[in-house]
Amino acid sequence: MNALFLLMSIFVFSFLLAFGVSYLIVKKEDIKLKRLYTKRFTFAMFVYRCRLAIKNFILISILTTISLYVIGDSFFSFASISFWKFSFLFFVMVAVDDVWFYFIHRLMHINRFLYRKIHSVHHRAVPPIPMDYLFAHPIEAMGAAFGLIIGVIVLILISGNASIYVLAVYSFYRTIHELAVHSGFQIIPEKYLGWIGSSHHHFKHHKYHKGNYASAFTYLDKIFGTEIKEKSS
Numbered sequence: 001m002n003a004l005f006l007l008m009s010i011f012v013f014s015f016l017l018a019f020g021v022s023y024l025i026v027k028k029e030d031i032k033l034k035r036l037y038t039k040r041f042t043f044a045m046f047v048y049r050c051r052l053a054i055k056n057f058i059l060i061s062i063l064t065t066i067s068l069y070v071i072g073d074s075f076f077s078f079a080s081i082s083f084w085k086f087s088f089l090f091f092v093m094v095a096v097d098d099v100w101f102y103f104i105h106r107l108m109h110i111n112r113f114l115y116r117k118i119h120s121v122h123h124r125a126v127p128p129i130p131m132d133y134l135f136a137h138p139i140e141a142m143g144a145a146f147g148l149i150i151g152v153i154v155l156i157l158i159s160g161n162a163s164i165y166v167l168a169v170y171s172f173y174r175t176i177h178e179l180a181v182h183s184g185f186q187i188i189p190e191k192y193l194g195w196i197g198s199s200h201h202h203f204k205h206h207k208y209h210k211g212n213y214a215s216a217f218t219y220l221d222k223i224f225g226t227e228i229k230e231k232s233s
Helices: 002-027 042-069 085-109 114-118 119-124 130-134 138-159 164-181 190-196 199-208 219-223
Strands: none
Touching: 002 042, 002 130, 002 164, 042 130, 042 138, 085 114, 085 119, 085 138, 085 164, 085 219, 114 119, 119 138, 130 164, 138 164, 164 199
16 A cells, blocks of 8 residues: 555654644744744643644544555556656646635635634634644544545546655645644745745734635635735835
């Protein structure tokens, strides 16, 4: 089960990375980065967030392991591919996953029941720390992860299989991006890379509790008129 071992290894490593970086942010007060929140992190916050994040990590790990074990390696390709094909398939994964995330995220804000019972949990993460990408209601955590499954299906429809290398790199990129936008610091330079999402873009979503629903590509908020525009003081 090469696909199972590789993808789960990335998921575990990503979670440990998020856990470690979150702990450092809580313990270190002199980090030389621009803070987006004036409220300071506390160790009590860290412990509180860990409980739910670990539960979601275990839940997703179990479901992913069972799914990949049942599927096996038959739908995955371990053959090398060209740089251009890799880039194209990687872009497809990002686009498909982000479109799914945008609409399910927006739905959880529009529907009062879904927001009150499910999505409001994630909005308790103020100020955020990197591991808060898993601080969410379990239903939301699984729903957001479903975009990755859709992306795999699209890759299979395009090329007959899903390149394990595209999935591996994308899985790592996706988590690193989530850690950055939930860090509470301006890590991704918005002036140059704002189009792929930034912590400030996501910060405004948590600040106003609506708008800026996209994660990876902010163009979706521009297209559908949900971009938050703040007046310069």
